Amino acid sequence: MSGLERLLLAIADDELVLGWRDSEWTGIAPVLEEDVAFSSIAQNEIGHARAIYELLSADSDALAFDRSPEEYRSSQLVELRFVPDWARTIARRVLYEAADELRLRRLMASEDPAVAGLAAKIDREEAYHRMHAELWHDRLREEPRYVSAVGQLFPYLLAMAEPDDHHALIALFEPKTVPSNTVLLAHERGSHAEGWAELWNEMTEVRRSVPGAAW
Amino acid sequence: MVTAEAVWSALAEVEDPEIPVVSLVDLGVVRDVQVDGERVHVEFTPTFLGCPALEVMRDRMAEAIEGLGGEADVEVVADDSWSTDRITPEGREKLRAAGFAPPAPREAAAPKLVQLQSQAFRCPYCGSTDTRLENIFGPTPCRSIRYCAGCRQPFEQFKTI
Numbered sequence: 151m152s153g154l155e156r157l158l159l160a161i162a163d164d165e166l167v168l169g170w171r172d173s174e175w176t177g178i179a180p181v182l183e184e185d186v187a188f189s190s191i192a193q194n195e196i197g198h199a200r201a202i203y204e205l206l207s208a209d210s211d212a213l214a215f216d217r218s219p220e221e222y223r224s225s226q227l228v229e230l231r232f233v234p235d236w237a238r239t240i241a242r243r244v245l246y247e248a249a250d251e252l253r254l255r256r257l258m259a260s261e262d263p264a265v266a267g268l269a270a271k272i273d274r275e276e277a278y279h280r281m282h283a284e285l286w287h288d289r290l291r292e293e294p295r296y297v298s299a300v301g302q303l304f305p306y307l308l309a310m311a312e313p314d315d316h317h318a319l320i321a322l323f324e325p326k327t328v329p330s331n332t333v334l335l336a337h338e339r340g341s342h343a344e345g346w347a348e349l350w351n352e353m354t355e356v357r358r359s360v361p362g363a364a365w
Numbered sequence: 366m367v368t369a370e371a372v373w374s375a376l377a378e379v380e381d382p383e384i385p386v387v388s389l390v391d392l393g394v395v396r397d398v399q400v401d402g403e404r405v406h407v408e409f410t411p412t413f414l415g416c417p418a419l420e421v422m423r424d425r426m427a428e429a430i431e432g433l434g435g436e437a438d439v440e441v442v443a444d445d446s447w448s449t450d451r452i453t454p455e456g457r458e459k460l461r462a463a464g465f466a467p468p469a470p471r472e473a474a475a476p477k478l479v480q481l482q483s484q485a486f487r488c489p490y491c492g493s494t495d496t497r498l499e500n501i502f503g504p505t506p507c508r509s510i511r512y513c514a515g516c517r518q519p520f521e522q523f524k525t526i
Contacts, residue, residue: 186500186504187500187501189502190505191502193415193416193417193506194413194415194506196415197413197415197416197506200415201414204443205443267444267445268443270444271414271444271445271447272414274475274526275414275526277476278502278524281477281478281481282501284478
């Protein structure tokens with residue numbers, strides 16, 4: 151697997167897992183508008199995951215659901231389960247979209263036209279997720295629970311982001327302390343967050359019960 | 366003998382699964398049709414990647430082609446070649462008449478929040494531009510919810526992609 155393919159798989163896994171986590175708000179979000187928003191966002195993220203899996207493999211369902219839990223390249227940031235904590239849920243959306251925008255920009259400049267084309271398509275949809283994040287960030291920026299959630303999740307964000315983007319993300323969020331390499335290592339891709347095994351179990355249950363079931 | 370023209374006409378009859386007032390040709394998602402003997406190759410560009418209607422669209426296009434006696438080969442091209450600018454003028458008018466405000470033209474950069482919060486969007490019912498953003502997201506990924514202060518009704522606004 152090339153470096154680009156590893157990056158694409160990491161992005162697809164992030165989008166799949168975050169889509170799954172965001173969909174946990176369907177039906178129980180604090181207001182009806184957010185119920186609708188989180189359902190749509192989840193649907194988009196999972197759609198992005200599928201399109202990237204299709205680029206990487208002729209059998210995208212197998213790639214999405216037939217791997218063992220340790221083979222997933224998702225970041226811990228997206229694996230954490232936050233329901234019913236709205237402050238951390240919104241902090242994750244804001245942080246994630248910032249890093250996702252930076253890595254999409256680089257993919258849009260890829261020499262591989264299929265990668266650049268798909269990244270441009272995804273970016274047009276993500277623009278609406280960024281607006282949603284911006285609205286909430288402005289609304290909660292003085293709210294102590296939100297401020298503390300952003301601080302708490304920042305090390306997870308850097309561990310998720312490409313090293314080339316660390317500088318930009320630190321400038322954007324101005325954390326009180328910049329996480330050390332030891333902290334980042336503890337959160338790096340390939341090691342999984344608490345709750346991941348349970349989520350994997352739920353995500354892959356249909357494929358494991360009915361081998362070959364199509365998405 | 367199947368002709369490309371007959372295929373285009375047949376696809377112009379295939380309704381969008383979620384907004385049946387427009388056809389797939391009105392939506393501009395059919396990028397190309399190539400006929401080689403019985404084999405009909407269609408290039409299809411998805412609207413939103415997570416749209417649950419995509420599979421239904423693909424199946425309905427294949428059925429329409431098979432109805433002409435052709436052998437359907439529908440290729441999904443997941444790149445940025447489809448945008449809401451590809452919705453035809455007829456398609457936009459059909460959307461508006463059905464109560465969906467057609468999308469604003471696409472610009473070089475993706476839209477920003479300030480644009481959605483501006484009053485540059487027209488109510489499909491009364492034509493007023495005194496409208497405000499209620500929710501970026503709506504009943505499907507492709508629509509937002511706005512409110513018209515002119516006729517005091519909410520309406521669905523197509524997102525620009």
